[in-house]
Amino acid sequence: MARGTLDREQVAARLLDASAKHSFDPVHEVDWDQPQPADLFYAVPEHLSLYGTPLWERMTPEQRIELSRQEICNIMSMGIWFETxxxxxxxxxxYERHRPESRHVQYAYTEVGDECRHSLMFIRMIETVGxxxxxxxxxLNTLGRYVPVLLQGAPMWVGTLMGEEIVDVMQREMIKDERVQPLVRQVSKIHVIEETRHVSYAREALARRLPRAGRLEREHARLVAAESAVVVGEFMANPAVYKRVGIADPEAARRMAKGxxxxxxxKRRAAAKVVPFFExxxxxxxxxxxxWQRSGFVG
Known part of the structure; x- marks a missing residue:
């Protein structure tokens, strides 16, 4: 067995073992009926896109909490799209590897199971917070239909990491913040524990793939990294959020948030792990x- 294949199988075996020990069923392991105190945020206040702006200063405490509720649900909606x-x-x-005996393939199936549960957990949280x-x-809906065909090899793993690592950093901060609703912290904790394995799987796969990739594949991966950053960055300042909060000019609020x-x-703190890895x-x-600069994740 070639060294690269052995490494791949060793990584997958370790992740399969971790999955067997630390996996969750959010339907039963999240307390969906717990109280939602009216004075707690649904996200870390400093994470909110309008935090510190003149618009934020004019908001009542209730409006700020509503902004947090809508922004976390926007991120969860993005998560469902990405995880699908x-x-x-x-x-x-x-399917294309056609090697179900491979631990690498078996872990891919395991991760699909994790992501199914995450998507169900996200939509239930959206519904539970009203x-x-x-x-x-x-x-994006049209583009998403073709992504599995367009992104193979290194570009697939690059896109995966952009979708996973940004949210992971923010959720780690949420878990520790007692100003955030216990429900959100509980959901975030489950997601972080399981996503740690997914990030490891994608990072190892990308690091193995790139040395064997041709120039075209490498340039494609570089492009996908940047374009994925733009998509995630745009999601984080969604005018539909501001409209639901009751802001009179959602587009003006979006421009204010982006600047x-x-x-x-x-954003730059959220990208502080993935950007050096890509570098x-x-x-x-x-x-x-x-x-990348347009995305806001780098200066």
Whole structure:
């Protein structure tokens, strides 16, 4: 067995063992009936896109909490969209490898099971806090249909990491913050524990793949990294959120959020793990740097 394959199988075996010991059924392990205190936020206040802006200063405490409720539900809606695409990519990979005896493939199936439960957990949380899911823009809906075909090899793992690592960093901060609703913290904790394995799987796969990738695949991965950053960045300042909160000019609020130094700092902190990893692999810089700057995740 080649060393790269052995490494891949060893990583997958370790992750399968961890999954057997630390997996959750959110239907039964989340207290969906717990109280939601009226004075607690649904996200870390400093994470909110309008935090520190003149608009934020004019908001009542109740409006700020409502903004947090809508923003966390927007992120959960993005998570459902992303995880559905990821499941399709993993299943396509498993199908095409046609090696169910491989631990690598078996872990792909395990991760699909995790992501199914996460998507159900997210939609139930949205419903439990009394909100509605956010619909993705039409162009993203169309693009999402083709992503499993367009992203294979290194680009697949790059897109996966952009979707996973940004939210992971923010949820780790949520878990520790007692200003955040216990329900949100409980959901975030389950997600973080299981996503740690998913991030490890994707990072190891990308690090193995890139040395064998040709120039075209590497450039494609570099492009996907930047464009994924733009998509995630746009989701984080969604005018539909501001409309539901009752802000008179949602587009003006979006522009304010995108230029908000507090919001940009949150973005850069959220990207503080994935960006250096991409830099180490040679996936940053060049013509795509402007797209990264537009996303707000780098200066």
């Amino acid at each position: 695409i990821l499941m399709r990519m993993l299943l396509k990979m498993a 909100a509605r899911p956010y619909r993705r823009p039409g162009y 908000n130094p507090h919001h940009l700092e949150v 180490e692999l040679g996936l940053m810089g060049g013509p795509t740097l402007k797209r």
